[in-house]
Amino acid sequence: MNLKQSIQTANWPTESGVYKCVQLEIDCNPYLRIGDEPKTEETRSFHKLIFKYALEEFDIREYETLPTFPGASSHLRPLQKPKPEGERYKLVGTGRIEVDVNKKLVLGYGSSQSYPDILFNQSHLDEVLELEQEWKRAAL
Numbered sequence: 001m002n003l004k005q006s007i008q009t010a011n012w013p014t015e016s017g018v019y020k021c022v023q024l025e026i027d028c029n030p031y032l033r034i035g036d037e038p039k040t041e042e043t044r045s046f047h048k049l050i051f052k053y054a055l056e057e058f059d060i061r062e063y064e065t066l067p068t069f070p071g072a073s074s075h076l077r078p079l080q081k082p083k084p085e086g087e088r089y090k091l092v093g094t095g096r097i098e099v100d101v102n103k104k105l106v107l108g109y110g111s112s113q114s115y116p117d118i119l120f121n122q123s124h125l126d127e128v129l130e131l132e133q134e135w136k137r138a139a140l
Helices: 047-057 122-131
Strands: 017-026 029-034 065-067 080-082 089-100 105-109
Touching: 017 047, 017 122, 029 047, 029 089, 029 122, 047 080, 047 089, 089 122, 105 122
Parallel strands: none
Antiparallel strands: 017 029, 017 089, 065 080, 089 105
16 A cells, blocks of 8 residues: 555544635645644644644655744744745645535635745635545535
């Protein structure tokens, strides 16, 4: 079994709700990673962490980083976020995804504070839904 066969295209949540998400291309394949939305402020998912954990899931552990906030000290690792593009990967979308697990419907929109220039990518969602055919795009 190769890596592509063993890793899900999307990590769909088990409860309906609105979640932060990142959209990636890894080794030229589309992936959607959905964060665990907060029960409390302390456990909140951040786009930069969802992205970092997604890279680790694909055994991408070395990548260039950027400061989380302009002017942040580059020697402070917790303030770093992965660069949006690397040798095997590209961050193609960020934002939120509304999920109805009973009807298997999704609706994506928005962006993130961590990567404000990378908006939710509707065509990437279409690519993911082609591979995850039990899920459909919700009508607006």
